Amino acid sequence: MSEFLSDGPELFAVACVRDYATAYPWWETLLGSPPSFKATPTEAVWEVAPHRWIVVEQRPERAGLATHTLFVDDLDLRVGQIAARGLEPDDHETFEGGVRKMIYRDPEGNEIGFGGNAQ
Numbered sequence: 001m002s003e004f005l006s007d008g009p010e011l012f013a014v015a016c017v018r019d020y021a022t023a024y025p026w027w028e029t030l031l032g033s034p035p036s037f038k039a040t041p042t043e044a045v046w047e048v049a050p051h052r053w054i055v056v057e058q059r060p061e062r063a064g065l066a067t068h069t070l071f072v073d074d075l076d077l078r079v080g081q082i083a084a085r086g087l088e089p090d091d092h093e094t095f096e097g098g099v100r101k102m103i104y105r106d107p108e109g110n111e112i113g114f115g116g117n118a119q
Contacts, residue, residue: 012045012053015066015110020058026106027056029085054112064109075100075116082114 017023035044042058089102
């Protein structure tokens with residue numbers, strides 16, 4: 001554990017993009033809200049849980065290489081909410097014990113999955 005942070009570590013998971021103007025609205029739709037803050041004109045940050053952040057940043061040299069997974073309490077509810085905003089999963093996986101993962105890909109190819117236990 002970190003000796004530097006009394007409340008535990010802050011985690012910033014970054015998805016780099018070539019074209020922030022195109023990627024930003026997709027991420028806002030996926031995550032269901034405007035960002036918690038904009039760090040720069042080409043960097044948006046969403047707090048997805050206390051001390052855990054998703055960052056979308058324009059960095060063309062690293063674009064499209066991110067792979068992140070968020071484990072959620074109610075996967076079906078989350079996927080339904082995202083579908084209501086107009087996005088469908090690009091792929092899915094099922095693991096031993098019925099754990100499922102729904103995979104979404106942004107316009108740059110960055111992958112974000114939402115996983116959950118079988119209900």
